[in-house]
Amino acid sequence: MFLKIGRLRMPLLLLSFLVFTACKEEDKKTPSKSPYTSWSSYLGDSGRSHYSTLSQITPENLNRLEVAWSYEAADWGQMQMNPIIADSLLYGVTAAMRVVALNAATGKEVWQFGDSVKVWHSTSRGVSYWERGNDQRILCTRGPDLYALDALTGKPIPTFGNNGKVDMRTGMAESAKNNFVISNTPGTIYKDLIVMPLRLSEGPSAPPGDIIAFNVITGAVAWVFHTIPAKGESGSDTWGDTNVRNSDIVGAANNWAGMAVDEDTGILYVPTGSAAPDFYGGVRKGSNLYSNSLLALDAATGTYLWHFQFTHHDIWDRDPPAPPNLLIVEKEGKKIPAVAQVTKQGYVYLFDRKTGTSLFAIEEIPVPPSSLEGEEAWPTQPFPVKPAPFARQSSDLTEDDLSPYAENREELQTFFKKADKRIYAPPGLDPVLLLPGYDGAAEWGGAASDPDEGILYVNSNEMPRNLLMEKAEEAVSGLPMGEGIYKNYCATCHQANKQGIEASGFPSLIDLQLRKEKKEVLEIVTQGKGMMTGFPQIPKEEQEALLRFLFDEEVKHTVTNTSKKSTVEQVPFVHKGYNKWLDSKGLPAISPPWGTLHAIDLNTGEYIWSIPFGETPELKEKGFPTTGTENYGGPVVTSNGLLFIGATKDGYFRVFDKHTGKLLWEYELPAPAFATPAMYEVDGKQYIAIACGGEKLGTKKGNQIIAFALTE
Numbered sequence: 001m002f003l004k005i006g007r008l009r010m011p012l013l014l015l016s017f018l019v020f021t022a023c024k025e026e027d028k029k030t031p032s033k034s035p036y037t038s039w040s041s042y043l044g045d046s047g048r049s050h051y052s053t054l055s056q057i058t059p060e061n062l063n064r065l066e067v068a069w070s071y072e073a074a075d076w077g078q079m080q081m082n083p084i085i086a087d088s089l090l091y092g093v094t095a096a097m098r099v100v101a102l103n104a105a106t107g108k109e110v111w112q113f114g115d116s117v118k119v120w121h122s123t124s125r126g127v128s129y130w131e132r133g134n135d136q137r138i139l140c141t142r143g144p145d146l147y148a149l150d151a152l153t154g155k156p157i158p159t160f161g162n163n164g165k166v167d168m169r170t171g172m173a174e175s176a177k178n179n180f181v182i183s184n185t186p187g188t189i190y191k192d193l194i195v196m197p198l199r200l201s202e203g204p205s206a207p208p209g210d211i212i213a214f215n216v217i218t219g220a221v222a223w224v225f226h227t228i229p230a231k232g233e234s235g236s237d238t239w240g241d242t243n244v245r246n247s248d249i250v251g252a253a254n255n256w257a258g259m260a261v262d263e264d265t266g267i268l269y270v271p272t273g274s275a276a277p278d279f280y281g282g283v284r285k286g287s288n289l290y291s292n293s294l295l296a297l298d299a300a301t302g303t304y305l306w307h308f309q310f311t312h313h314d315i316w317d318r319d320p321p322a323p324p325n326l327l328i329v330e331k332e333g334k335k336i337p338a339v340a341q342v343t344k345q346g347y348v349y350l351f352d353r354k355t356g357t358s359l360f361a362i363e364e365i366p367v368p369p370s371s372l373e374g375e376e377a378w379p380t381q382p383f384p385v386k387p388a389p390f391a392r393q394s395s396d397l398t399e400d401d402l403s404p405y406a407e408n409r410e411e412l413q414t415f416f417k418k419a420d421k422r423i424y425a426p427p428g429l430d431p432v433l434l435l436p437g438y439d440g441a442a443e444w445g446g447a448a449s450d451p452d453e454g455i456l457y458v459n460s461n462e463m464p465r466n467l468l469m470e471k472a473e474e475a476v477s478g479l480p481m482g483e484g485i486y487k488n489y490c491a492t493c494h495q496a497n498k499q500g501i502e503a504s505g506f507p508s509l510i511d512l513q514l515r516k517e518k519k520e521v522l523e524i525v526t527q528g529k530g531m532m533t534g535f536p537q538i539p540k541e542e543q544e545a546l547l548r549f550l551f552d553e554e555v556k557h558t559v560t561n562t563s564k565k566s567t568v569e570q571v572p573f574v575h576k577g578y579n580k581w582l583d584s585k586g587l588p589a590i591s592p593p594w595g596t597l598h599a600i601d602l603n604t605g606e607y608i609w610s611i612p613f614g615e616t617p618e619l620k621e622k623g624f625p626t627t628g629t630e631n632y633g634g635p636v637v638t639s640n641g642l643l644f645i646g647a648t649k650d651g652y653f654r655v656f657d658k659h660t661g662k663l664l665w666e667y668e669l670p671a672p673a674f675a676t677p678a679m680y681e682v683d684g685k686q687y688i689a690i691a692c693g694g695e696k697l698g699t700k701k702g703n704q705i706i707a708f709a710l711t712e
C-alpha cells in the first residue's frame, strides 16, 4: 500500500504510528487579542506573526509608496536584523554589531552602543525591549554577554548583572566556560524574564545547548532547561550514554532560531537544533531527545509540558530554522489556538498549542539505514500528511529536472545518476543529493501569518547540496600539528586545500599572510566571524601551530596532533563541506524555481498560491521566465491584503497581493535585504523599515536601514 505525501509516494507500513487525534471539546474559541499595530518585539509580536493591522498603505495607493528616510550605518555588510520600535524609537543592529536607536519618523540617530565594548565580528537578528513604568530596557548581546541598556540613552544599566551585563554561560554546564557561546537572535520576553537563544559550535565538543531564562531586572539566572538531559532526567536514555551531558564530544541541541510565547497561557515554544557533531551520530546513538524538537515549556519556571521531535537522531543538520508561529485555526467549526513550525525540509507541522496534539496526521515512515561504521540512522522519520511540502524533495527529481540553462549537462547527469536521492538518505562515503539543502526550504527569516485566519505565508529555497563524508583518520593522521588542527576544525568550510567554497560563502584562506595579521586571524578563530562559529576551546599550543599552518610557516616534519586525537578516534567520519550543487556558471544544477513564496491555508492544509520568488538578471535579460532566487529573511503581511518582503539575492523589496500572490510593487534597494521588515506607525503615519546590508551570497555590501511611507 502506498500513501501520497505531497509529490512523494511512500510505503505505508507504520500506520500504527499515526499520532493524529481529534481536537478536544474544551479548546474552543480563544481568538488572539493582540491589536497588531506596534512592532516592539522580534517579528512583530511574541507569537512571531510578522503581521500588522495598520492600513494606511493599501493595494490602491501603493504607487505612492516611497523612501521616507534612510539611515547610513558606520559599518558595512550583512544585516539580518528585524528592527523593533518602541515609543517612536527604532532599534536596530549594524553589520559590526553596534546597537542603534533612531528616531522612527526621521531616521536620525539618537544613540548608539558598541564602540565602548570590544569589536565583535558576528551577525545579529535584532534586540529585545522590556518596560515597566518608566524603566525601559533594550536587551542585546555581544559575544557571550547579555547586556541591559537604558532604552532612552543606550547606557548599560549598572544594577543589571555585572555593571550592565551577564555572561550567558553562567547558567550552563562547566564545558561551556571555555567554549563558543553567543546569541544572534533576540531573546523572548515573558513578564520579567528573557529567555535566550544560543549559537554554539556544530562540530565536536560543543557544550549542551541549555535554554536559559534571565531576570531582566537583576540579570540573575531564573531557570535552566536541559535540552541534553542530565543522568536520570527524562530523555537521558536516548543518547546511548546516559551521562551524555558530560561528554567532551557531544553537545548543542540548542535553540538558535528564537522562540514564541503565548502570553495568555504562559507557554513558551522552543524549537531546538541538532546535536553536535552534526553529521556523525555514532557518538550519540538513539533518537537524541530533546534535539530537533518543538518544546513547550512553562515560561515562568522552565517546566517541561510537551514536545514533538521533527528529526530523530539528526545527521543532516535539520534544525528547525525559525521561531514557530502562533495562530488560530478552525477545525470542524471550532477555533483552535495552534502553533505552526516551518522546517528546513519544507514541511509545516501544526499542533494544538495546549496539548501538543498534531492537527494533521503525522506518519512515521521507514527511511534508509546508514552504511557508515558505528552510525545507526534512526529507522523512521515523521512526515505530516498535510500540508504538502513547500519545496521539492530530492526524491521528486528525475533527469528532466536538471537545469535547462546548464552548459555542463553531461557532468551534472553523471553526478545525478550516482547520488543517493532518497529522502533522509544517510550521509556516507558516496554522495547524497540533499534537497532541500542545509539552509532549508524555510530558513531563519521564518513565516508570516494571518494569526486569526490561519493562513501561513512562507518563502523558501530550492538549493541542492552535495552531502559527503570522509574518514577522519585519512583526513588527519600523520599530518603536522597545525595542518591536523586545521583539518579537524576548519576544512569542512574552508576545504582541505584552503580554497574555500566561494559560492557557499566560505572564503579562501590561501595567502592569508598577505591580507591579515596573525592577531586578527587569532581573534577570528577564537570569536568567530559572521556565520563562522569561534573555536576558543583550541589550546594555545595548537592555536600557534594552526596559525603557522595558515601563514605557510609550518615545518612539515613535526608530525603529531595532540589533544584532539581522542576526538578523531571517537568521530571517525567527518563532513566534507557545505557544497552547493551548481552548474558551470554557478547557478543551481536543478531546474527553477530556485526560490519560492507560498500562502498555505492551515485550516485545510491546502495551498492558496505558490509563485517563483526573485529574478536571475542574466536569464531575465534573455527573456526566460522568472526563476526565483536564493532568499534569506522573512515576509510581513497586513490585514488589508498586502505581503511585504525583501530577502531575494536580486536586491528588490517587493509587495504582493496576499490573496493571489500577484506582484503589486517593487523597489531596487541599494543592496539586498537579507532581513525581515518591520511595520509601525508614528504620529498617524505608517512606515515599513528594512535593513539592507547585502554581502551574503556574494552580493554587494550595503549599510542602510530604509523606511518607506506614502508620499503626501
Ligand code: HEC
Pocket (backbone or CB within 6 Å): 486, 489, 490, 491, 492, 493, 494, 505, 506, 507, 508, 509, 512, 515, 521, 524, 525, 529, 530, 531, 532, 533, 535, 546, 550
Ligand atoms: C562552519 C563553517 C566554518 C568553519 C568550520 C570555519 N570557518 Fe572560517 N569562515 C567561515 C565563514 C562563513 C567566513 C566568512 C565570515 C564573514 O566574513 O562574514 C569565515 C572567515 C574566516 C576568516 C577570514 C577570512 C577573510 O579573508 O576575511 C578566517 C581567517 C577564517 N575563517 C579562519 C578559520 C579557521 C582557522 C577555522 C578553523 C579553526 C575556520 N575558519 C573554521 C566559515 C567557517
